[in-house]
Amino acid sequence: MTLTLYIHPLASFCHKVLIAFYENGTDFRPVTVDLGDPGQAAALMERWPVGKIPVLHDAARGRVVPETSIIIEYVQRHYPGPVPLLPVDEDQRLDARLWDRFFDLHVGVPMQKIVTDRLRPEGGNDAIGVADARRALDTAYAVIETQLEGRTWATGEAFTIADCAAAPVLFFASIVHPFGSDQNNLAAYFERLLARPSVQRVLAEARPYFALFPYREAMPQRFLAEEALA
Structure with a gap:
């Protein structure tokens, strides 16, 4: 098999790439990496010394491709499927890239700050940072609420790389910092994402690992039950 994707099933950034792959039926071999295992971590470092996942290895072209957005664009360019996640139109492509970065940076980063703070040793928590x-999530939610007015997906009527980025970070962010009661566009968009078969598949694969999530007790029951989102 040409493509190997190094992942962890609970990592939101890995989910982003998996959603893109499942949207297009991309043929690949997933390899789960436990970064706490010295052997597995060393094997990943040989591919990408930064040591972060996901990382794609393309044996046919002799390429190692890190970073989620670059992986998705690389695969669209060299192994395209039926769903063009980066639009052909240049302005629409810029919009997709913009909102891809928005979800990664303005939802994903603060969400991870909240989650990882719970993993700090006693006495080492960062209350100000959390x-x-x-507050950053409140701002991001308000921006998304406005952006979604009259739109089915993040940038319009087509599902793009931006929606691949949105689904996993909104999934975890909604648990640690729920949407506002007046954010109806955001809430409806999130439900559309949850109904997407590619997203359902990713969450089904992640479900056995949900016990490791630091806010496991805050997860809605519907996320925990088999077939709950189908």
Whole structure:
């Protein structure tokens, strides 16, 4: 098999790439990496010394491709499927890239700050940093609410790389910092994402690992039950 994707099934950034692959029926071999295992971590570092996942290895072209957005664009260019996640039109492509980055940076980063703070040793928590992250999510939610007015997906009527980025970070962010009661566009968009078969498949594969999520007790029951989102 030409493509190997190094992942962890609970990582939101890995989910982003998996959604893109499942949308297009991309033929690949997933390899789960436990970064806490010295052997597995060393094997990943041989591919990408930064040591972060996901990482794609293309044996046919002799390429190692890191970074989620670059992986998705690389695969669309060299192994395209039926769903063009980066539009052909240049302005629409810029919009897709913009909102891809928005979800990664303005939802994913503060969400991860809140999650990882719970993993800090006793006495080492960063209350100010978490409060800042919650304010950042409030701002991001408000921006998304406005952006979604009259739109089915993040940039319009076509499902793009931006929606691949949105689904996993909104999934985890909605648990640690729920949407506002007046954010109806955002809430409806999130439900559309959850109904997408590619997203359902990713969450089904992640479900056995949900016990490892630091906010496991806050997860809605519908996320925990088999076939709950089908």
